[in-house]
Structures are given as C-alpha cells and as structure tokens.
Amino acid sequence: MAPDPQAPKTYPRPLSPHLQIYKPQLTSVLSISHRMTGIALFIGLFVLIAWLYGLAFSPAMFSCLQDILTSFLGRMALLGWTFCLFYHLCNGVRHLLWDAGYGFEIPIAYATGWVVVFGSVGLTLFCWYIAYGERGREFWMGM
Amino acid sequence: MQKSNSMQSKLAKAKGLGSAHDGTHHWWMQRLTAIAILPLAVWFAGSLVALVGADAGLIASWLSRPWNAILMLLFVCVSLYHGVLGMQVVVEDYVHHAGWKFGMLIGMKLLLWLGWTVTAFSILKIALM
DSSP: OOOOTSSSSOOOOOOOOOGEEEEEEEHHHHHHHHHHHHHHHHHHHHHHHHHHHHHHHHHHHHHHHHHHHHHHHHHHHHHHHHHHHHHHHHHHHHEEEEETTTTOSSHHHHHHHHHHHHHHHHHHHHHHHHHHHHHHHHHHHHH | OOOOOOOHHOOOOOOOOOOTTSTHHHHHHHHHHHHHHHHHHHHHHHHHHHHTTTOOHHHHHHSSHHHHHHHHHHHHHHHHHHHHHHHHHHHHHHHHHHHHHHHHHHHHHHHHHHHHHHHHHHHHHHHHH
C-alpha cells in the first residue's frame, strides 16, 4: 500500500522496560520460581510414571531407574524435586489465598513470601532428615 | 432498555465464555486440581520418605494395598492434569512461533492421555495381581 501523504509523521512507540531492567524483588523472584518449580515437577511426574511402569512390568527398567535415582546425581535431583514440591505447594497456597482476595498488601505479600521460602526449605530438610537421618551418615561416609 | 454498542449477541454475553469459548474453565480447573493435590502431595512425600531403602518387592506390596493404590492413582493423575494446565500457560506465554506453540499444546494433551493410561495400567496391575 502506498504511504498516505496526508498521514502524520510517526515515531517509534515507547516500549515498556524489559524485565532485566528491574532490580529483582522477592515477589518477582518467587513468582518466576513458581513457574520454574512447576516445570521441574512436570518433568518429575514422568520419572514417577516410568518408575511405576517399571515396578509393574519391567524389573530391568525398575532397577536401572533405582540405580540412577540413588546415585549421587540422582539423589541431588531428588533433593531438588523435594524442594520444588514443597515450594510449589507453599507458594500455591499463597496463590490460592490471593485468589480468595487475601494478602495483597505489600508488607503481607513480603511476609507470606518469606514464610514460603523458609517453609519450603524447612520442609525439604525435615523430609531428608527423617529419610536419611541415621542411614544418611552411612551413605555419605560410603561416598 | 439500555442501548449497547457491543457487537456481542445477548446469548454470548449471558454465557460469558469470551472469544476462546471456554471462559474461566482453565483457571477454575487449575485451582480445583491444586486444592485436590494439597493433601495428596503431603501423603506422597510422607510415603516416599517411609519407603526410602525399600526394595521392589516391598514397594509393590505397599502399593498393592487398596488405599495406597487409590491415592497414588489420584495423585499422579490429578497432578498430571494440573501440570498440563500449567505447561499450557507457559507455552502460550513463551513460545511465539505459531507452529511450535500449536504442536506443543496438542502434544501435551496427548501426553496427558498417555500418562493417565500408563499410570492406571501400572498401578492396577500391581494392586490387582
């Protein structure tokens, strides 16, 4: 289409600053972490399904999966998934409270944010302490 | 009667489903599945902690108890549904190439059905043997 000589001269429209311009804040970091932990958990679900399938139908596949999951890197991944689960769970409750209309005030959003951080780290450590409290020493000594 | 400039029919307005034709269904299902997963995830984490160090036979006999099988089936299937709803939003937000986006959205739905079926088949086999 030919340019309209009557049209006013246009200039590039102003752009909103991109995300990396902003200083990271607790609220924004927790927000993107919710998505990232969700993606990690989605991947983890398929590992769980493969594990259940192996348990039911393929002893070879099951023992292979067990070997991978109980290796050092496997345990690190399981530790990560434990944190992701508790983080997504705690922050999910925070989201549900927002959906119900509570906790939007800035100081409360920060306070619940810190509860999520300490709560999910605490629950992760608690689970792993219960699971490996006594056995853990043997495991780490054997490395 | 108030005059409206809207092009929307009165029926469409009353249904309130918007241009995607499913209204708040996605949003609502994401919240509903989240509420269902809350107790299931706590049960799941506790169970795995209790099963640390168990061999395949012990895990299978644990899973063959009715309520363990039922809760595991619920946990995996509801979580998978919740996960696909969430991944749909992630894909819609970050994948801008129309072909990739469309392909991934369809692929995830197919993966959901496959995941549900494999999970049900595996757990039922263990529980009913």
